[in-house]
Amino acid sequence: EDKVVQSPLSLVVHEGDTVTLNCSYEVTNFRSLLWYKQEKKAPTFLFMLTSSGIEKKSGRLSSILDKKELFSILNITATQTGDSAVYLCARPGGGADGLTFGKGTHLIIQP
Amino acid sequence: NAGVMQNPRHLVRRRGQEARLRCSPMKGHSHVYWYRQLPEEGLKFMVYLQKENIIDESGMPKERFSAEFPKEGPSILRIQQVVRGDSAAYFCASSLDRAEFGHSGNTIYFGEGSWLTVV
Numbered sequence: 001e002d003k004v005v006q007s008p009l010s011l012v013v014h015e016g017d018t019v020t021l022n023c024s025y026e027v028t029n030f031r032s033l034l035w036y037k038q039e040k041k042a043p044t045f046l047f048m049l050t051s052s053g054i055e056k057k058s059g060r061l062s063s064i065l066d067k068k069e070l071f072s073i074l075n076i077t078a079t080q081t082g083d084s085a086v087y088l089c090a091r092p093g094g095g096a097d098g099l100t101f102g103k104g105t106h107l108i109i110q111p
Numbered sequence: 112n113a114g115v116m117q118n119p120r121h122l123v124r125r126r127g128q129e130a131r132l133r134c135s136p137m138k139g140h141s142h143v144y145w146y147r148q149l150p151e152e153g154l155k156f157m158v159y160l161q162k163e164n165i166i167d168e169s170g171m172p173k174e175r176f177s178a179e180f181p182k183e184g185p186s187i188l189r190i191q192q193v194v195r196g197d198s199a200a201y202f203c204a205s206s207l208d209r210a211e212f213g214h215s216g217n218t219i220y221f222g223e224g225s226w227l228t229v230v
Contacts, residue, residue: 036221041223042202042222042223042224043202045220097156097159097166097167097209098159098167098170099146101153101154102153103153104153
């Protein structure tokens with residue numbers, strides 16, 4: 001089974017800090033890489049990355065994909081306590097119609 | 112503007128009982144996916160259904176688990192003779208079209224999950 005490996009598994013920072021979350025993957029027939037935010041309930045979609053080197057941004061969050069080195073990063077600048085969540089990385093696979101998820105990075109933002 | 116609705120949110124079952132988890136997709140969505148999240152693990156794909164059809168059940172355990180999505184009503188994930196290892200969060204997701212995950216904007220929307228505890 002193709003793997004998705006996230007690091008770190010957990011991270012505690014102070015409000016205002018910038019964090020970088022990592023996702024590496026093994027894959028054949030690459031289609032895309034996705035990021036989700038999960039706050040003890042429904043995972044909510046953040047980004048879908050299909051092209052290498054093109055940054056996607058949404059407010060203080062941004063993400064980029066490196067298809068050559070098979071990894072993606074998710075950056076969060078000027079973190080706020082509301083950013084505390086588990087951030088999930090996923091790629092298509094594990095079933096033709098399913099997503100294979102990493103274990104997630106548990107991010108805690110302290111006031 | 113209801114999202115994906117799952118119920119019950121929490122369910123406690125004794126070993127050997129049956130668990131039924133229901134999922135109503137977003138309005139207009141006819142594609143449903145079930146995922147399981149074990150403690151300290153990532154989400155794992157179980158099954159993909161369209162109305163009245165199981166399209167991909169490659170992630171479903173071979174025994175005790177079944178899923179359906181009838182013409183009328185919610186999708187149901189059924190677990191017979193539950194064991195402690197079935198304790199997990201079960202998430203349903205839906206999409207408007209088949210989620211190919213290769214096109215911008217074509218994604219799936221998750222419900223808030225059903226937490227099953229087997230005692």
